[in-house]
Amino acid sequence: MADIVEKVRQVISEKLQIDAAQVTMEAAIVEDLGADSLEQADILFSLEDEFGITADDTDEAEGLKTVADIVSYLEKKVAAE
């Protein structure tokens, strides 16, 4: 769990060039952190790579809004692998 959170924060801060401290669990990727649609996709693909999972385009991956959403989604995916 802690590993996933750290990794997610690290990837987001690197992709969006923002301080990791800004990437709180409640932060919304688009509204709070300013990601555009391509940056959202870029973040997701990096996390797929990082955790060895594949997010299906038709599933809930499209609806992930906050850092916490992403973390819980990854936990589920990783557990299912």
Next chain:
Amino acid sequence: MSRRVVITGMGAVTPLGLSVQESWESLLAGKSGAGTITQFDPSSFTVQIACELPGFKVEEFIDKRDARKMDPCTHYGMAASQMAWKDAGFEDGGYDADRAGVLIGSGVGGIQTFEAQHTVLMEKGPRRVSPFFIPMMIADMPSGAVSIELGLKGPNFATVSACASGAHAIGVAFQMVRRGDADVMVAGGAEAAICPIAVGGFANMKAISSRWRRSSASGPPPTRSTSPRRPREARAPRGR
């Protein structure tokens, strides 16, 4: 009636200098912009020289987050455009954004991005190709990025005509202002083709000098072969 067209600002980042002034002075001083390639290891190439942009710092022109999503050809186009825009005195307005456009030519666009992402495709598969690949690679992206940066909403595209792409853009932009398509055009060229696949291709088509070994950093610039190219014999048109 056609309108008169004037050039009111200039900007440049070139192998001879990181401004119009510096580039022009280096040119008059007979300096060469060529040197041993540093952007990649050229040791296995028949040609190992190129004209890079020593000292160019992208962060002086573009926000770090945006710069990551742009090919170097866009970095260079953005830098030169910003200088020209400032030189023209448009920083504080004085133009109609809907009547101001951008036309920056590029021979190949983001070929460094193309090369890098093709490697990703081969090594990691299609799922790992960057979502930024297309908007980084397409040849009209210097024009696109400059219009976004400066907020220009007029005509926006690119000319692609090999080594004439930049001059072609200036000529077409001139025509556009003259016939009233726009009041202001940011025009020029941007290229960043110093990468293995481009240097390999240019070298093998004999388009760049392989006599580089005779030159040195302080010596004269590499020269073209002195033997004149023989013109192709004119072919008789095929009968119909």
